[in-house]
Amino acid sequence: MSEITDTVPAGLRSWSTNWPEYEPVDVTPPELKPYTLALKGAPRWAEWYPEPDFVPNWDRRQADALVPFRLDGRGWPLHPHGRTGRTGRNLGKWGENAAADPIVVAGTGAERRVLLITRSDIEQEAIPGGMVDPGETAPAALVRELREETGVDLAGHTPVILGKDIVDDWRNSDHAWVASTSALYLLPATVTAVGADDALDANWYPFGSIAQLDAATAAAGRTLYTAHRPLLQRALDHLNR
Template sequence: MVYAPVDHPGPPVPERLRDWHTPHPGYAPVDITPPELRPDALADPEAWIADTAPDPTRIDWQARRADALVPYRVAAGWPLNPTGRTGRCGRNLSKWGENQAADPIVIAGTGPDRRVLLIQRGDIGVWAIPGGMVDPGETAPAALVRELHEETGVDLTRMRPQVLDRVYVDDWRNTDHAWITSTVALYKLDETVPATAADDAADARWVAADDLDQVAKETAPLGGLYEAHRPLLAAALAQDHAPA
């Protein structure tokens, strides 16, 4: 088996050939599985790995698909990315198929004083929504509160957020057979509260947020804005501006 680096983009897939129903006889995705998820390592897996089999063919996909945020197909025991072919196979995530995350978007203030709470990711150095993966047996609402508190120290346990969407996330780790979806929720505060980076966040701060362009401008000299979170932030900022 030949593995590519985990950040390998894979061969380009023309839009007309992305759909799994469309034949693509020359399709040759690259395998980006990192060492800790390869067969030898899975004999003694690390604690964060939920699926310890090197392939997904023995998983009960009927049960998993019933709990999925975004519907997807399974062919010959292999889950198929709901957006189609990606050019990459294997996995760089805890589970085969859908990996659910929770992304709490916290906005404080109004008008020129409006701010959004972001963290700088410790793994790739860009600025993103504070959030992360839903733990086994955990609900998305619980994960929203836990991830926010772990990464920023902000405790919004007593607040009920507005769930904005349950969506596929265009994450850099996604492959044909493992991908991320997210429950995205909006918390609205009257004013900012102290935030301190912790867990896997390198930094945390409130960023001026009149619109997405301003957020991107504010974070550009600090490492940039995480591409996968741009549409999530845009939707939250637009919703916050919407009339009550």
Template structure:
């Protein structure tokens, strides 16, 4: 086996020299993991446990990504919340999806947890409202799991971990894409295969990182 030669994918605005001039409002100022001073607190609060290497840098708990640097707001774990909203049952079941503005694929509504979110459920419902206009703040999501997701921005030192919850409705409700979503709509969801086939026929692609989340929802409904 040859040497490990990952690619640094840090965008220009997060390079050390750029951060000296301006820190984006969505990112922390630390130019490298070595500049982070609260690793014990971050490890204790993490959704998914992670370790530090011998140099004190965070290690992606999902393993190597062939990428280093930071393409996300924080070094280490970036906590997100995703909403899986399902209407109807059985063969008539539908799922609410958005088109992500960053990479143009179909995905569940969701985004980064903010410091103002009191609970993960609050974060999940806030993101749902912001991206689809669907206000379900009177509902209690069923939290299915917390895991590192295969986000396109993940690196060996910076990654996304998501808590995802299921909300069931008797029928669809109006949804309109906003914020980070180009559009929002309901799609047939009797099975994951059916969903992907319908999306493909419409010239769309399902976000690979959300396949496990959607399958977990189907498995929960089958219990």
């Protein structure tokens, strides 16, 4: 997946392309600004480091990354897909923020359904996933996030790992971004799901194609989260092989 932005022309996204006039917008929220971190410390979901210079373990972060990335001359991490038009940090960590996205599909043929939640931050229909906690593995995060957001416990199921990719998350910047492990869980039939934690709601939608999913979410007065479209299409491609 490649990140598309309106502010960065395709020919200037690469870090190897010289662009002296580049002026990305700082997307750092007040709670992560250096002065706030110094006065109040970091919120529970974020690390304290006010700038990448303070991070002591870039070698380890690069070795553990789902998607390889490099550091610039200052030692700052660079988004693997190039310039985003945004700088600063609106995520828990500088560099890669590992996430887990469990795609749960029930039934077959015309009865096939996919489980989506309504995200509380953007109020759009999305895969019930989230960030991998410190010290947690991606498989454990897949199960935990699904259980926390929908009440569905698939701890005894073995999913198909579909990919490990950069997600075009609305919070991404040049120096902090989301990379996700997406996994497909297959069930014979739908099970009860209830929105909880970061999810306002949880529902099963027809899943024969992205167009059908768009129509179903629109009929419910909702919108499908753009960043999850490639992950859902990959699941469809796998199912339709």
